[in-house]
Amino acid sequence: MKSVEKLLLGAILSFLFVTNLAAVEVSGLNETEVIVADQSAGERNRALVDAFAEVLVKISGVDAIAESPEVAAELRGASRYLQQYRYRSDKVAAEDETQSAIEVLKMHVSFDQKAVERLLERIGRPVWGKNRPQAIVWLAVEEQGSRYLLDSQSESSWRALLQEAAAERGLPLILPAMDVEDQAKVHLMDVWANASEELILASQRYRADAILVARIYPTSAGSWASRWTLYANPKEEFMGQSWNAPLAQTDIVLGRGVHAAADMLAARFSVDGSIEFNEQIAISVLGINDLKQYAKVSAYLTSLDPIESVTAERVGGNSVIFKAVAKGGEDALRRAIALGKVLHERSYESMSLEADIEAEEAGLSQVSRLYYRLP
Template identity: 35%
Template sequence: MDNYQQSSVFLVVLLGVLALLPAPAVQAAAENLFESEVVVPDQSPGVRSHTMKTALQEVLVRVAGQHAVLTTGPAMAMLKNPDKQVQQYRYFTVPESEPPVLKLWVRFDGEAIRQALQQQGVTYWGAERPDTLLWLAVEDRGKRYVVAADDGTDVYLQIEQAARQRGVPVLFPLMDLQDQSQVRFSDIWGGFFDNVMDASKRYNPQAVLIGRLNRSPSGGWSSRWHLEVAGQPSSWSDSRQQLDRLAQQGIDDTADILASRFAVSQAGGNLDTVSISVTGVDSLADYSRLSDYLSGLTAVVDMQVARVAGTEIQYALQLNGSLQDLTHTVTIGTVLEPLSIATPGSFRLRQ
């Protein structure tokens, strides 16, 4: 059987299957986006009520991608009675903490929060978040080091906590012999990033963050940051008296930049309908993988197959946001790749 006959048979089979299958449901965002842990002094109702509000504020900032969300109508309405958004909660003691540290863990209703924000045109940042590799050089009163994965230093723990609060998936390099042979402390500190970017390929991140933290003799901290995501660089600096504040602000700034690219909004309550085409769909397994991926994207509200021609499928998508927003999201994924800037809406299925 030649290639034309194979494509024709696949087309007939696929059209038959599509007629029988329901449209894929939109998948909910990752559940941990709507979870929070807050230290509490006790389990009294008053403390719990106050802590629920604090936890909901953290979640709202995380999924909106900006602190300004707390001043919007939907957020203020939810914060008046945060208990209504709670699905589960429990208390636990942090293992091996001395003295014992009590925390309240809360999970909120993610779908209700998403709908409340998007229906009022507030930006929403779902589960499509780029894995961000962080090369962090620290000079602490003469002590110089590059923070490695799971090294347990104060800097590592502060960054990890800040990243968890904002929902930024941060990973650190191993700093094993391979990393050390490619990246020196002076490369990061001096702003010579070519070696850093080359070494980053090993980890296949969607974004690379390079940070430099310096502790002055008086005890204060200063920082310089450089972020590369989808070929677009951003740089900034900051200074704080406390390390935890500096780490929090560095990750806050990173999250703000990422959200500006990947968060979507339903401006004025209107939805855009766009057409996209995807090539390289060679089997029913490919079609299933593609449809599951598209239907799970935050920006996609509804999808229909408009046309099948050989190994190319054309979809009609109803979107929160624009085709450009969708393309930005696709670039950090592993399922689709844009064919050409000159032909927006054309993609290839990665094999």
């Protein structure tokens, strides 16, 4: 019975993620804010190190990147990568909820993103580009003796903490509307019990690339516990991977869950900086019938993070063969293309002899080939 259920789950996931991918272009990966005591040079230099560490996490996709010796050495020279900084006053919530918000001074810092990416490549660490998978979060919370679901309009502090943790990693997260349509498909106990089939089907309307399911509840010791599961394309190794975040306070227990999910997604979709080769790849695209469609596909391929260069090598009928140079090779390029909705992959078995002849005529018969169609 379990094997049948697993096959069914895989089929549902395959339908959901192959037909409805909706990657998001994330901005501000090179920026962050840190709280400072004053505007002195010493405090500014200390804050720059903290800010640079946060930006390295966002751009690399590795939560613990600052712990590596080669990165620790670079942190001391954070000012070399600095673009600009500015100060602003802000108010943050007091630890004691009965007290008023506390006014603090924040330093907003921007670093040179291209320089940071070159640094990561030089020391052999991954680079997670701006095109990132979007995840919908089904989060059930138990507090003060009752349970509820977090939705996109929730005023709960958990929503603010979720957004803060996602921003720290540059991870696009959305919450369900929990409108009439959602309520007809998903109940609180579905999320609490991680009812995978119900949640996966209910998530289809949001066109997300991944589904993050979690429950958070208090312990008798006064801390918080949580259980997390990340669902993604069944071809990925983390399909249905679950974990417990260590016991902690509210912001930490939620942050740890989000950071773990970000680590898993980044490990799959980032470009490995330790891979030093660029591979030449032929990309055959069917369904290009006019100049507008050609421009759309060409611009899309150029925008992909692994692409170093791309040119049209052969145009004929309703197909175009592009020659691309991809950092990280065929696998990295295939994953990047899969995050968008622009192109649908065709299996090699569906290729005609004509496609092989076209590639040979374009001088690309000896390179890796990928086959797609424009819907």
